[in-house]
Amino acid sequence: MAQILSVGVALPARVVANAELEARLGQPPGWVEERTGIRTRRQAADGELAYHLGAAAARQALERGGVSADELDAIVFSTMFCDYVSPGSGALVQRELGGSRPVPAFDVRDQCAGFVYALSLADALVRASRARRVLVVSAERQHENFLAYEPTVPVFGDAGAAVLVGPSEREGRGILAIDIGADGRGAEIAIAGCENVDVFAPENRHHPELARALAEAAVKPPLGPKLYFWSGAEIFRAAVGTMTKSTRAVLARVGAGLADVDWFLFHQANLHINQAVVRRLGLDPARCPSNIERYGNTTSASIPLLLAELEADGRLQPGQLLLLSTFGAGYAWGTAAVRW
Amino acid sequence: MASEVRARILETIRENFPDRPVDRLTDDAPLADTLGLNSMQVVDLVMAFEEGFDILVPDGELGKLTSLRACVSFVEQAVRAAGSSA
Helix, strand or coil, X not given: CEEEEEEEEECCCEEEEHHHHHHHHCCCCCHHHHHHCCCEEEECCCCCCHXXXXXXXXXXXXXXXXXXXXXXXXXXXXCCCCCCCCCCXXXXXXXXXXXXXXXXXEEECCHHHHHHHHHHHHHHHHHCCCCCCEEEEEEECCHHHHCCCHHHCCCECCEEEEEEEEECCCCCCEEEEEEXXXXXXXXXXXXXXXXXXXXXXXXXXXXXXXXXXXXXXXXXXXXXXXXXXXXXXXXXXXXXXXXXXXHHHHHHHCCCCHHHCCEEEECCCCHHHHHHXXXXXXXXXXXXXXXXXXXXXXXXXXXXXXXXXXXHCCCCCCCCEEEEEEEECCCEEEEEEEXX | CHHHHHHHHHHHHHHHCCCCCHHHCCCCCEHHHHHCCCHHHHXXXXXXXXXXXXXXXXXXXXXXXXXXXXXXXXXXXXXXXHHHHC
16 A cells, blocks of 8 residues: 655745735725635745746655655656646656656646546555655646636635655555546636637537636637636536545545545635535535635645645644545546545 | 425525525525625535436526526426426
């Protein structure tokens, strides 16, 4: 079995409060928090890229795990917006860490589900004895990509987080089960364009609801890489339904009930989504920690960032059962049960 | 059936949003404004209708459920359609 051995985080210094964004958008005070539950988010400085945040978080995870960069066997990097189209940021993190061995380093592109996807790969590498020390690095510098469509402007924050994965050091402790999945029928419901393709042109549209959603949102194509569009109602329904189902499925697989879980770490995308999941599963909100109010949606960094907070303030205790669950663009989702 | 559906819809609202003024809701009052629900919470409520009545509300219909009367009418039709296809 594989286990998360340590966690690291790196946050940009700049804190952006709602007031700044509400003024820019011409919205009244309270507009952002009422819709999202977010009060502040971090924004990376000029030149501070996702791989920089990722490398800083990785160094912290290595230090806390008592492992040197030379002992690493693989690096899996997850992000939504790549720093460069080529190369992937995994190689850049490898360079930043300065390990002396040329280990595999690669990127996973699964948006808000990226961390659990990357964790599942690290888990598989360790279980198959292909690696003993794998770094999962999840980092986002993304705030510029959400400036063109008003509902997305205040939601996203920048952050880096990393976990070190290795063979389980104690019987029964570690990553017990993972469910990852995708449903491409929702691919255009949360989407950004690219330089070469107008993904919103009629010939490129495949989702029957996209035209209606675009019209309702008064968004005018063509939409480029700086316009991230989503249809909030569709995302909400898919997220709540999938996270609820996936949580039940993973717990059934490990023979546990909802009451056996000490901490539910849900992706921090929108406070209302998580409240709906909590209510449907009948969970005690006190077992579902939240930090979206301070960091916004940090996409693939969201769950390890929350994990690091729980560890830092002593809430995480050895032997506790954790349930991590996320859902995002793709649609892609991931849920993991972890015995800490 | 209308009064039964109406009562169950009101009960669903109370269960899901216990702190909202459900008693102020008349048949034609704007649902979201009267209850103080944002767009996400309206979707949340519609999902609760789907679960409670075992029906599916297509994405395109979401924007039409703006009042209690509209909700009752939609749910009645959906339940009837589900019954006739069963």
